[in-house]
Amino acid sequence: MHAPFSAPAAELAEVTAALLASLRARGPLVHCITNGVVQGFTANALLALGAAPAMVDITGEAGLFAAAADGLLVNLGTPAPEQRDAMREAVAGANAAGTPWVLDPVAIGALPIRTALANELVRERPTAVRGNASEVLALAGLGTGGRGTDASEAAAAALPAAAALSAHHGAVVAISGPEDLVHAAGRTVRVLGGDALLTRVTGGGCALGAVTAAFLAVRGDEQPAAAVAAAHAVYGLAASAAAAGAKGPGSFAVRLLDELSLLTPERVRAEAVFAEADA
Amino acid sequence: MHAPFSAPAAELAEVTAALLASLRARGPLVHCITNGVVQGFTANALLALGAAPAMVDITGEAGLFAAAADGLLVNLGTPAPEQRDAMREAVAGANAAGTPWVLDPVAIGALPIRTALANELVRERPTAVRGNASEVLALAGLGTGGRGTDASEAAAAALPAAAALSAHHGAVVAISGPEDLVHAAGRTVRVLGGDALLTRVTGGGCALGAVTAAFLAVRGDEQPAAAVAAAHAVYGLAASAAAAGAKGPGSFAVRLLDELSLLTPERVRAEAVFAEADA
Amino acid sequence: MHAPFSAPAAELAEVTAALLASLRARGPLVHCITNGVVQGFTANALLALGAAPAMVDITGEAGLFAAAADGLLVNLGTPAPEQRDAMREAVAGANAAGTPWVLDPVAIGALPIRTALANELVRERPTAVRGNASEVLALAGLGTGGRGTDASEAAAAALPAAAALSAHHGAVVAISGPEDLVHAAGRTVRVLGGDALLTRVTGGGCALGAVTAAFLAVRGDEQPAAAVAAAHAVYGLAASAAAAGAKGPGSFAVRLLDELSLLTPERVRAEAVFAEADA
Numbered sequence: 139m140h141a142p143f144s145a146p147a148a149e150l151a152e153v154t155a156a157l158l159a160s161l162r163a164r165g166p167l168v169h170c171i172t173n174g175v176v177q178g179f180t181a182n183a184l185l186a187l188g189a190a191p192a193m194v195d196i197t198g199e200a201g202l203f204a205a206a207a208d209g210l211l212v213n214l215g216t217p218a219p220e221q222r223d224a225m226r227e228a229v230a231g232a233n234a235a236g237t238p239w240v241l242d243p244v245a246i247g248a249l250p251i252r253t254a255l256a257n258e259l260v261r262e263r264p265t266a267v268r269g270n271a272s273e274v275l276a277l278a279g280l281g282t283g284g285r286g287t288d289a290s291e292a293a294a295a296a297l298p299a300a301a302a303l304s305a306h307h308g309a310v311v312a313i314s315g316p317e318d319l320v321h322a323a324g325r326t327v328r329v330l331g332g333d334a335l336l337t338r339v340t341g342g343g344c345a346l347g348a349v350t351a352a353f354l355a356v357r358g359d360e361q362p363a364a365a366v367a368a369a370h371a372v373y374g375l376a377a378s379a380a381a382a383g384a385k386g387p388g389s390f391a392v393r394l395l396d397e398l399s400l401l402t403p404e405r406v407r408a409e410a411v412f413a414e415a416d417a
Numbered sequence: 418m419h420a421p422f423s424a425p426a427a428e429l430a431e432v433t434a435a436l437l438a439s440l441r442a443r444g445p446l447v448h449c450i451t452n453g454v455v456q457g458f459t460a461n462a463l464l465a466l467g468a469a470p471a472m473v474d475i476t477g478e479a480g481l482f483a484a485a486a487d488g489l490l491v492n493l494g495t496p497a498p499e500q501r502d503a504m505r506e507a508v509a510g511a512n513a514a515g516t517p518w519v520l521d522p523v524a525i526g527a528l529p530i531r532t533a534l535a536n537e538l539v540r541e542r543p544t545a546v547r548g549n550a551s552e553v554l555a556l557a558g559l560g561t562g563g564r565g566t567d568a569s570e571a572a573a574a575a576l577p578a579a580a581a582l583s584a585h586h587g588a589v590v591a592i593s594g595p596e597d598l599v600h601a602a603g604r605t606v607r608v609l610g611g612d613a614l615l616t617r618v619t620g621g622g623c624a625l626g627a628v629t630a631a632f633l634a635v636r637g638d639e640q641p642a643a644a645v646a647a648a649h650a651v652y653g654l655a656a657s658a659a660a661a662g663a664k665g666p667g668s669f670a671v672r673l674l675d676e677l678s679l680l681t682p683e684r685v686r687a688e689a690v691f692a693e694a695d696a
Numbered sequence: 697m698h699a700p701f702s703a704p705a706a707e708l709a710e711v712t713a714a715l716l717a718s719l720r721a722r723g724p725l726v727h728c729i730t731n732g733v734v735q736g737f738t739a740n741a742l743l744a745l746g747a748a749p750a751m752v753d754i755t756g757e758a759g760l761f762a763a764a765a766d767g768l769l770v771n772l773g774t775p776a777p778e779q780r781d782a783m784r785e786a787v788a789g790a791n792a793a794g795t796p797w798v799l800d801p802v803a804i805g806a807l808p809i810r811t812a813l814a815n816e817l818v819r820e821r822p823t824a825v826r827g828n829a830s831e832v833l834a835l836a837g838l839g840t841g842g843r844g845t846d847a848s849e850a851a852a853a854a855l856p857a858a859a860a861l862s863a864h865h866g867a868v869v870a871i872s873g874p875e876d877l878v879h880a881a882g883r884t885v886r887v888l889g890g891d892a893l894l895t896r897v898t899g900g901g902c903a904l905g906a907v908t909a910a911f912l913a914v915r916g917d918e919q920p921a922a923a924v925a926a927a928h929a930v931y932g933l934a935a936s937a938a939a940a941g942a943k944g945p946g947s948f949a950v951r952l953l954d955e956l957s958l959l960t961p962e963r964v965r966a967e968a969v970f971a972e973a974d975a
Binding site for chain 3: 531668
Binding site for chain 1: 806899
């Protein structure tokens, strides 16, 4: 089992700033297979941040593309049959080529098709899993899921589930909530920041999954867990800045894209806040 | 046949304010099977208003989800084969569980697949039908449809079609236009408000179908027709407020989402205007 | 082979102004079969400009609709199997009815499904092809494509490919880049304007393909090449105006829609700049 984080919480702001600078310099190609509701917003979030998105979600192309991409997101929000097969192909391609990949088990639990697919895909050892507490609990077999993308459980309640997923499948597990938690191999880091308006914009969480894949793509010598925490911190800082001055969820979403493009490594170094948490 | 409205036009503003307060308090889960063009905007409109959207459009899940949801929208804008089967499943699930549902027969008339599907689904007795005049005429077999989502007919011209649909299938029928008309069982109410910029934003009408499902979900003791009229009034008030100060359709769409979140029951009570109409 | 342009570069601003006026007066119906990432933005760009979009992408309807529409866009961004067959049907319907159509060979080259489809469709003689340099090179068999929608080649490097495509298939070929090039039958026109922020918004290029179809739909006695150049000039002017004052890609996209609706034929006449280029 890999070491969970290469840095203590106090140093993660510095790591995050460096990874953001690297992302901007390299413009990683992030392959997204994601739901039809948020494809546009997800692509725009990646573009704003400085990554290059591509949504290749058909069989015969998804495997090739995942092998060539710098990172992959697999999001189960609207898993039509063709897309389900493309996900399997992409995961195989990513694993064969060493492309880091993120599994977002949207709304699993009570819905049988996506729950079975999530259980199948998590066994393929995603680099990271990102979801709300209900989804993480359901993926670990410890809950029945929430309603849709609603986070009806507090993030901390899903920590045992995150620990189980990490232990069984080797994944970093990020639990989104009012405060995000990132867990890997026995250690949990709290990522402060973000804004409740993220829950009033569709794709607010789904785009974070893609941003997580972008940070994993440029992590270099950093451990995956540090890259996942960095993604959450950057996204949260942009969200906090966007919320200041937003009149509602419409202007917040526009400002979030602007802020993702404006955020600098210097501001990240000064403003990102991480804390140790009990696992 | 149910009584069309539980309140005279003069009382509908009060009813609408109460339903908006109820929607905000309860956050109904609205299941949407809708076209790929407007999925994002539709979800954002529901989130802005205070509802919880979920786009579950695959077979094996759509029926289960419709039974558990508080309301359902079936929109025929881009009805791929898998989605068509998911719609049938969802309608069966909604009817079995008593979930209110809205049929939006987008662009039916000359296009054969969706026209046949709309004719099939309307016989399953949707709680409400929402469309422009061309679509309502085509659904009643009284016209050949417009071109795309264009409202090439005045709303009033479709009132006989609305009356026929209401009589045969029990549905409340809402006709969108410069002035919206809501018809049920022999009575028609005019809903004033709205703005022509709604026709310059994709999903301007489609999102209203989802909002209608959200109001039906929280109608409590009110008749469905009152909830449908309330949805149109709230959406129209938000659109009017959004248009004031918008520079064009881009900023209008952003402001519409903001205004949907900002609109209060108090403003609805003071500003919503309904009028009786000849049926 | 048709004459490439009906007007010298110095007169194209006048032609463009007249075509924009015609587009606003006629509101052409533009049939779009395009990728799921950009469907909403594409429809909104057309609506803002004054055209009427309709995304009919299922078999059994696409052929009929293309024959009735004023213009057609076929964009290969996310070509699921059903959509691929709908594209074939639509192209046949468009060709039978004389509907002008645009092929956008998104991300072809290394990805086999879409590359084969683009090769098949270009033989059906699209009125215009629009892509970045990598895509135009790949369509002519002279390159292996870029990564996703990235324009990794300078536009001018693709001019021989554009000339070959024009000679073999009769299409006007537009190459998007920092400066757009429009080639037809041996003559190339440079279209100045635009803004780099277009590369930071998903659909920035894809929507231009739809706008191109809209201008082809209203070209009247003008040659297709003039209409293609006009579309690029109008889109570029709106983008330049949108970039002035934008804080980032989020506000740029909103402003682009506003500016597409605000742009007048008078401003086009005064501000559009074309130049001859060596072919």
